Amino acid sequence: MILAQRIALAFAVLAVVVSADGGEDDCSLVVEDFNLPLSVASIFVIFIASLLGAGLPGLLSLSNHPKVLTTIKILAYAGTGVILSTSIIHLLLPAQETLSSPCLPDAWLTSYPSYAFLFCLITISLMFMGDYMITTFIMETFKKKEATIAAAASDESNSAAGSSIAGPCKVHSPCKDLECGGRPLLTVTPQSHLQYTAVILAEISIALHSVIIGLVLGVAPASEVPVLLIALTFHQMLEGVALGSAAVDAGLGRKAYAILVLVFSLTTPLGTAIGIAVRSSMNPNGVDVLLSQGILDAICAGMLIYLAFSEHLNAFKSQAIWLRQQGSMLVTMSCLAAFAAGVSVMAVIGVWA
Numbered sequence: 001m002i003l004a005q006r007i008a009l010a011f012a013v014l015a016v017v018v019s020a021d022g023g024e025d026d027c028s029l030v031v032e033d034f035n036l037p038l039s040v041a042s043i044f045v046i047f048i049a050s051l052l053g054a055g056l057p058g059l060l061s062l063s064n065h066p067k068v069l070t071t072i073k074i075l076a077y078a079g080t081g082v083i084l085s086t087s088i089i090h091l092l093l094p095a096q097e098t099l100s101s102p103c104l105p106d107a108w109l110t111s112y113p114s115y116a117f118l119f120c121l122i123t124i125s126l127m128f129m130g131d132y133m134i135t136t137f138i139m140e141t142f143k144k145k146e147a148t149i150a151a152a153a154s155d156e157s158n159s160a161a162g163s164s165i166a167g168p169c170k171v172h173s174p175c176k177d178l179e180c181g182g183r184p185l186l187t188v189t190p191q192s193h194l195q196y197t198a199v200i201l202a203e204i205s206i207a208l209h210s211v212i213i214g215l216v217l218g219v220a221p222a223s224e225v226p227v228l229l230i231a232l233t234f235h236q237m238l239e240g241v242a243l244g245s246a247a248v249d250a251g252l253g254r255k256a257y258a259i260l261v262l263v264f265s266l267t268t269p270l271g272t273a274i275g276i277a278v279r280s281s282m283n284p285n286g287v288d289v290l291l292s293q294g295i296l297d298a299i300c301a302g303m304l305i306y307l308a309f310s311e312h313l314n315a316f317k318s319q320a321i322w323l324r325q326q327g328s329m330l331v332t333m334s335c336l337a338a339f340a341a342g343v344s345v346m347a348v349i350g351v352w353a
Contacts, residue, residue, distance in 0.1 A: 027103035027285045035222035039276050042217060042229045043269040049233045050210075050265040053240025057248045058257050070331060076249045077335040079242030080312040081342025083202065086239060087304035089350035091209060091297045092120055098294035103285045116298045123302025127201075131310065134197060195250030198311040202246060203260055205303035206239055208296055210267035213353065217268075218275015219284055231353035236268055238346060246312070 060072050095116035100109065112118060213235070217228050243264055247257050275282075283289060 028283065033222040034279065035225055036276070038222070038225050038229070039218060039220075039272065042225065042232075043272050045229065046214070046217075046233055046236055046272070047265055047269045050236040050240050050268060051261065053237035054244040054261040054264050056241060057244035058254075058261065061248045072245065072248055074331075074334050074338045075241055076245040078338035078342040079245040080308060081339040081344075082238045082242040082346050083246075083304055083312060083342075084308040085343045085346035085350075086206075086209070086242075087301050087308055089347050090213075090235070090353075091301035091304065092116060093350070095120070095294045095297035095301060098290050098297065101285065101290050101294075104287060104290055108291075116294060116301075119295055119298035120302040120305070123299045124306045127303060127306040128310075131197075131306075135194060138194060195246075195311075196252065198307055199243070199247050199250050199252065199260070201303060202243060202307050203264065205300040205307075206243060207263060207267045209300045210236065210239075210264070211271035211274075212293055212296060214268035214271020214273075215275040216271075216284075218272040218277075219279045219282060220275075227352055231349050232268065235346070235349050235353050238342070238349075240264060242342070 057072055057075055060068050060075075063069075096114060099115045102109075108115075213232060217225070217232060220228055240261075244257075244261065247260055252260065
């Protein structure tokens, strides 16, 4: 009996040791089967998908047909849904999982309930303060420009007429219309500058996120690449549509739009190429990798959440006059359905990527 108890105890101790070793192995670098041809092909597939998605709104904007312009607006609503869903499902949730990984030190895991939400909250707060200061600066700058141009136009009108009052402008009276004395006041509005800023910030956050998911694809084992590739192809195409629609709606110039599309299209392939290059040496469960990926995801999530609510959703709510001007319930329902579709599709894709 004593011998049997000792044997049982020995097996129990052995089981505990094996379990402990297995836990450490879960966090160590494990080189699995790798499909190099498919991984390399995925670089070009995702590049083309990203290029098509981001470029589509710009191509549609070349037409002045009312139905085409309505289509762009509908795509903008869908894009807002994509951005909102991406920020929560594809960024904040993975950040929470990554920063709660058992491969991280206990000191990190026990020091705060959720670092992902903390970094996201800090980012949203900083975005708000930065947005307020940028908005104030832009509005003050444009007020000074408007007053200067209006005064110059008024002086020209007065000099030409040889009197203190001539034409539609009076001395020291700022013009309220787009033109004063037959010349335009401001070719760019403060609102357009704020929209440009929002698009640039969205580009930065989406680009960082795209590099990370490209890196994940680059180091993925052969068995996971096909599913990841399909999911990320649709993921990048929809994000491209969202970014392109926002850029068109903000009135970005062709050159700036082309740069935006090119940068977005190259980010995921770049991440994939880096992943392929460092696959044999990079440990996805390493502390430095987990912290970098999780913190970046949380920061990008905060940026997109703020932009989704403050810039995109709020803009559509404040510009609801456009929908009323259409006088069509079909257009209204199409825009709202597009928004819901953008949210839903990206949420479903979150199952795989």
